[in-house]
Amino acid sequence: MTAIADLKEKVARKLEANPRIKTAMLADAIGVPEADVLAAMPEGYSTELDGAKVEEIIRSLEALETLYVVVRNAATVMEVKGKFSGFSHSGPFFNVASENLHMHLKLGKIQRVFAVHAPGREEGAAPMVSIQFFDDSGASCLKAFVLPALVEADGAELSARIAQWETLRSDFTN
Numbered sequence: 001m002t003a004i005a006d007l008k009e010k011v012a013r014k015l016e017a018n019p020r021i022k023t024a025m026l027a028d029a030i031g032v033p034e035a036d037v038l039a040a041m042p043e044g045y046s047t048e049l050d051g052a053k054v055e056e057i058i059r060s061l062e063a064l065e066t067l068y069v070v071v072r073n074a075a076t077v078m079e080v081k082g083k084f085s086g087f088s089h090s091g092p093f094f095n096v097a098s099e100n101l102h103m104h105l106k107l108g109k110i111q112r113v114f115a116v117h118a119p120g121r122e123e124g125a126a127p128m129v130s131i132q133f134f135d136d137s138g139a140s141c142l143k144a145f146v147l148p149a150l151v152e153a154d155g156a157e158l159s160a161r162i163a164q165w166e167t168l169r170s171d172f173t174n
């Protein structure tokens with residue numbers, strides 16, 4: 001069995017036992033980078049996007065309005081609600097400077113991007129759709145989630161926002 005087939009089998013077994021497991025926890029349980037877990041997920045769960053178009057993908061997040069943004073490293077997880085806008089370049093950084101988000105991203109460090117369509121965390125909950133960014137080691141850098149409560153607060157319909165996410169996914173699929 002190839003390494004990829006072996007990983008897909010391990011992921012499938014873990015998902016069978018817990019279909020709502022977070023991919024970060026799944027990666028930790030298997031002992032591989034989270035990006036590799038997303039690449040090994042069953043069809044329809046995740047789509048790898050064109051990693052050469054990171055800036056374009058980040059700029060396209062502006063159309064999704066308010067997102068639930070998660071930034072993670074080995075020691076910290078930061079979660080915030082905000083809109084992607086106010087883009088600029090400064091030295092080695094690509095900047096996002098909106099009312100609630102203020103980030104300086106080193107785009108060259110982001111190597112892989114996935115559009116993820118995961119089941120809701122609870123039975124009967126809406127699916128969780130997101131765009132997730134990973135560094136060259138496969139570690140998560142940034143995740144941007146479309147959440148029903150945020151969509152409703154923006155005065156939009158969830159189905160319309162998910163359709164926008166689907167367009168983004170198809171526009172940037174490898």
